[in-house]
Amino acid sequence: MKITLLGTGGSAGLPQIGGPDGRGDWGQTDPNEPRNTRTRSSIVIQTSEQKNILVDTAPDLRFQLTRCGIGRIDAVIFTHAHADHIAGLDEIRILNRILGAPMPSYATEPVWTELRQRFDYAFKPYNGGFFGRPVLTENVLTPGDAIEIMGENILPMDQDHGYSRSLGLRIGCAAYCTDVVRLDEAAMAELQGLDVFIADCFTPEKDHPTHAGLPTVLSWVEQLKPKRTVLTHLGPEMDYRTLCNTLPPGVEPGYDGMVLEL
Template identity: 30%
Template sequence: MTVTFLGTGTSQGVPVIACGCEVCTSADHRDKRLRSSILVQADDKTVVIDSGPDFRYQMLRANVQHLDGVVYTHEHKDHIAGMDDIRAFNFKQQEAMNIYADTRVQAALMREFPYVFAEFKYPGIPQVTIHPIGLEPFDIGSIHFVPIEVMHYKLPVLGFRINDFTYITDAKTVSESEKEKIKGSKILVINALQKQSHISHFTLDEAIAFANDMGAETTYFTHISHRLGKHADVAAELPPGIELAYDGLTLTI
């Protein structure tokens, strides 16, 4: 299985519109961050986790020719806004796209894309098949997902463990029972928004402490804001076994 980081930025992406900070004006390609999403490719299935506003470009940039499903972490716009662009896969594959979402995300999709779920369906709109998910494990072909509930301030968000790989965005707190699902992962991906305190995201120090607590062989930070600093500078400060993810990074699991 391979995992490709389609985007590693926070809700505004990096660079931020109209920002002239050293991160947003950096020439380092690792400081160009689309909204957070990953591509998971197994022998029999290809899925993405989240389809944010950059979904179309992410699919083009990664040259994704076939997609079996979209799995959602939560309903915020930077994680669902690109869902309409599954239409291209509907046309090429001649089938509805499988959408895996909890009840809150389903409600948000229906609210944001009402034409997809209307009784009268206009020609050419996205075709979807909804698969409800919660905290019970589920499979997409050979890919086994174990949902992990984390708290994004007061909003529950789903992370996912796939074999020895765990992916979590938008976390601020994680219960002890959910931490048990993470422990033993060889690769952990978690959010590290910025160095300053934040109400709903891990800071850099909090993310490092969480990584040390979980004890994965390698931890990658994602969902990064321009406030964190330049990739090269922050990477040089990180402890062994902890790295910054960047757009286009591919892991073999």
């Protein structure tokens, strides 16, 4: 199994729109370091059976998949319904054509409710034929209840995302916990024994209202003791080289296109 980090940026990506010349605001990061260029956070899980599970449909999805050489998706999981994680949903129609079938898709019931409101055309009855719009097969996830997706056992975990909830995912010896500011005792118990911990880390100091800061993530690492921790959902204060030079052993910044072999 392997995990590809399609995108590792915050909701505005990096560079953000703006800047003194209108060509982008890099915040406190070095524009000459290519790994500071970040699209919105998403991953692909390639299972031991060579199936590709996409986690979230970011606005940059077409670019992300073509850049990483991933030409087929077999299932989609939605962690939550914020725009930076669902706005690329229309790209599923092309993935439908490649798959030749409606896309097996997984989310909690509240997320399905929001998706139906925002993308009502994707939920109209499908009667076969050409995929002119995305077509999804709805499967409901319940936090704490493991489910088999494409032959892989996946445990969705409830997460505190500040003003809302999101899902973390435990996949065998790995976990993907984006868009989280606090992990409760139940989540910490579910995250024991990790080889790879991919964790939301938006700021270098104090927590953002909806995202963990570096001190919080390092406190999780101290408790969980994963073999390897990779930071994602990195904000405009999180310079790649600075992080590489200052993070403790076993903790590293992720970057777009990074592949983690498991």
